[in-house]
Amino acid sequence: MTAASGSRRRPGRSGWPPWTRGAAGIVTDGYCRDTAEITAQRTPICSRHRGRTIIPGRIKVVETQTTIACGGTQVSPGDMVGCDDDGVIVVPAEVAQEVATHARAILLADMRARRKHYDALGMKPDSSVDYDAVERYYADL
Numbered sequence: 001m002t003a004a005s006g007s008r009r010r011p012g013r014s015g016w017p018p019w020t021r022g023a024a025g026i027v028t029d030g031y032c033r034d035t036a037e038i039t040a041q042r043t044p045i046c047s048r049h050r051g052r053t054i055i056p057g058r059i060k061v062v063e064t065q066t067t068i069a070c071g072g073t074q075v076s077p078g079d080m081v082g083c084d085d086d087g088v089i090v091v092p093a094e095v096a097q098e099v100a101t102h103a104r105a106i107l108l109a110d111m112r113a114r115r116k117h118y119d120a121l122g123m124k125p126d127s128s129v130d131y132d133a134v135e136r137y138y139a140d141l
Contacts, residue, residue, distance in 0.1 A: 027081055027088055029070045046083040104138060 025044030032038065032047035048071070067076040071088060075081065078093035091099045108131050115129040127133070 025083065027070065027083055044083065046088050108134060 026032075026046070028045075028047045030047065031049045031051040032045055033050070033052050035050050038045055065077045067074060069075070070090075073090050075090050076092065080091040080093070080096050080099075082089045082091075111129050111131040111134065115125060115131065117123075118125050118129050
């Protein structure tokens with residue numbers, strides 16, 4: 001994750017590609033450029049804006065493995081960060097197990113309800129309503 005400093009949002013870069021340093025994707029409170037290339041290489045990313053920002057010599061690593069503010073939320077090392085097309089969520093490490101239990105129940109209930117809608121409308125089920133696959137996934141953890 002990268003954070004903006006001061007009142008201006010600035011891009012950050014602490015190693016490329018990010019998964020060489022243990023990351024699964026990128027979340028930034030700043031801009032993302034080269035989005036066509038990022039999409040083509042299937043890099044998961046969530047950014048505040050898309051834009052062309054080049055600030056040669058101004059981007060540097062200040063510190064790593066420390067608590068930051070990103071998008072108005074405190075994020076600490078060990079926190080769980082999830083992202084999809086709807087946004088980003090940060091779950092503090094100390095409550096992650098409890099949140100995961102509730103999230104699993106909500107996900108499965110939602111999938112079952114949506115599956116009933118699919119069936120009522122005569123729609124072919126897809127992976128978004130395959131609650132059996134999700135239950136198998138959790139059983140294997």
